[in-house]
Amino acid sequence: MLEYVRNLFKKQLPPLSVSDIARSKLTYLPAAKLQNIAQCIQKIQTQRVPGDFVEFGVALGGSGIFIARQMARSRRFVGLDVFGMIPAPGPRDDQKSHERYRVIASGESEGIGGDRYYGYEPDLLTKVKSSFAAYGIPVDGKRVTLLPGRFEDTLPHWNLRKIAFAHINCDWFDPITLCLETTLPLMSPGGFIILDDYKDYGGCKRATDEFLQRHKNVTLLDSAHNAVLRVF
Numbered sequence: 710m711l712e713y714v715r716n717l718f719k720k721q722l723p724p725l726s727v728s729d730i731a732r733s734k735l736t737y738l739p740a741a742k743l744q745n746i747a748q749c750i751q752k753i754q755t756q757r758v759p760g761d762f763v764e765f766g767v768a769l770g771g772s773g774i775f776i777a778r779q780m781a782r783s784r785r786f787v788g789l790d791v792f793g794m795i796p797a798p799g800p801r802d803d804q805k806s807h808e809r810y811r812v813i814a815s816g817e818s819e820g821i822g823g824d825r826y827y828g829y830e831p832d833l834l835t836k837v838k839s840s841f842a843a844y845g846i847p848v849d850g851k852r853v854t855l856l857p858g859r860f861e862d863t864l865p866h867w868n869l870r871k872i873a874f875a876h877i878n879c880d881w882f883d884p885i886t887l888c889l890e891t892t893l894p895l896m897s898p899g900g901f902i903i904l905d906d907y908k909d910y911g912g913c914k915r916a917t918d919e920f921l922q923r924h925k926n927v928t929l930l931d932s933a934h935n936a937v938l939r940v941f
């Protein structure tokens with residue numbers, strides 16, 4: 710039994726470093742945001758907070774791969790995204806968000822490091838699956854699952870389970886509110902929710918602040934880079 714556990718342990722790939730994933734050109738996240746993710750996951754694992762790891766807003770898969778490579782073998786990763794063009798912002802989003810969307814929709818957005826913008830890829834889902842496989846975490850529908858489609862459509866059919874860590878990176882007010890409210894009842898006490906866009910887009914800050922007002926069992930621990938929330 711002990712040998713079996715040792716072998717399982719040996720097969721576990723080591724976590725990716727922040728510089729490894731930053732070099733991959735698969736993520737928009739700077740080092741400080743990735744460090745916060747790594748620290749939360751480390752706490753979840755040392756404190757044995759039960760549950761899956763989820764990401765809302767996968768794009769090219771960079772932060773998702775970084776998260777999935779930190780997980781202990783017993784956990785699952787679920788990534789949700791349209792894997793295509795980002796849906797439009799709404800009336801509760803700020804001018805900056807609407808301007809960003811205008812550039813994307815016009816076909817003029819640049820990708821990471823001068824690459825093609827991911828939203829213009831003809832088959833983004835296949836590309837993202839290849840990237841997960843290349844980093845040693847194949848999308849097998851068991852340990853790692855990607856759910857394509859708008860959250861509004863996929864979340865009602867999602868096989869919902871306990872969540873220990875949620876990374877919410879979908880930019881605009883409405884999807885962020887939906888993801889927060891769907892995730893909270895599933896969160897284990899001691900689990901973390903990170904909102905990537907808290908300092909970047911007004912709709913994300915507004916959605917997060919209103920959510921914190923409604924739910925007193927959630928605390929904002931840090932918002933210097935991304936917003937780090939802990940659920941009690």
Ligand SMILES: C[S@@+](CC[C@H](N)C(=O)[O-])C[C@H]1O[C@@H](n2cnc3c(N)ncnc32)[C@H](O)[C@@H]1O
Pocket residue numbers: 735736737738765766767768769770771772773789790791792793794795796858859860861878879880884
């Ligand atoms: C900034 S990108 C995610 C970046 C990624 N986490 C990384 O490592 O760089 C935001 C993603 O959220 C997705 N998204 C936004 N609103 C959505 C919605 N309503 N349903 C599904 N996906 C959505 C977009 O398609 C886009 O891929």
